[in-house]
Amino acid sequence: MRTTFDLSPLYRSTIGFDRLFDMLDQVSRVEPMTNWPPYNIEKTGEDEYRISMAVAGFTRDEIELVQQESTLTVTGQKRAEPEGVQVLHRGIATRAFKQSFSLADHVKVTGADLDNGLLTIALKREVPEELKPRRIEIATGSAAKALAQDNQPPQIGHGSQAKEAA
Structure with missing residues (x-):
């Protein structure tokens, strides 16, 4: 038995989570055979991933x-059998498929390879330099005073003080 959930109250009380709720709503409507072809998702490094599909x-x-944008779609469509070929038993599935993967921000496909019936898709997260966290040094003691003095506006002297400064 399949249960459906009404997510409309969540849409009214949250801001900026539209995509998350759309994904939850989409999952609740998934057809039973959408998990074909079988696949693995692996983390191969700090910012590297691999999808392997049979x-x-x-x-x-x-x-x-x-x-x-942030969606990777893999689609497979078999061509028609050549004329004159009669298949007596079909054990290898030839049905069309469409599999979508939601990717995090800044994840890009870096390559794909098909070898021995296994499709391997390489992905990498490439965060731009301006979005990466950067460490800010905190000055202490005399360095902080020197910095504060450098930021003060120049003093303008009056009368004899100005002559002495020159």
Whole structure:
């Protein structure tokens, strides 16, 4: 039995979580066979990831990878059987598929490879320098006083004080 949840009260009481609630809403409507083809998601380094999909029977020309903003879509469409071929038993699935992956900010596809029926997609998070945290030094003691003195406006003297300063 499948239970559905009404998320509309959450939309009214939160700001900026639209995408999260859309994803939750989408998950509740998932068709039972959308987990095909089987896949693994692996973390291979600090900011590196890999998706491995079992796509036996598909060629490079029958698979399409598209990254649009924060969504990676993998689509597979088998071509028609050649004329004169009669399949007596079909154990390798040839049905079309479409699998979407939501990517975090700044995650980009860096490569894809199809080898022995396994599609491997390499991903990497590349955060721009201006968005990376930076350490700010805190001055202490005489360095702080020197910094404070450097930030003071120049003093303008009057009368004899100005002559002595010159």
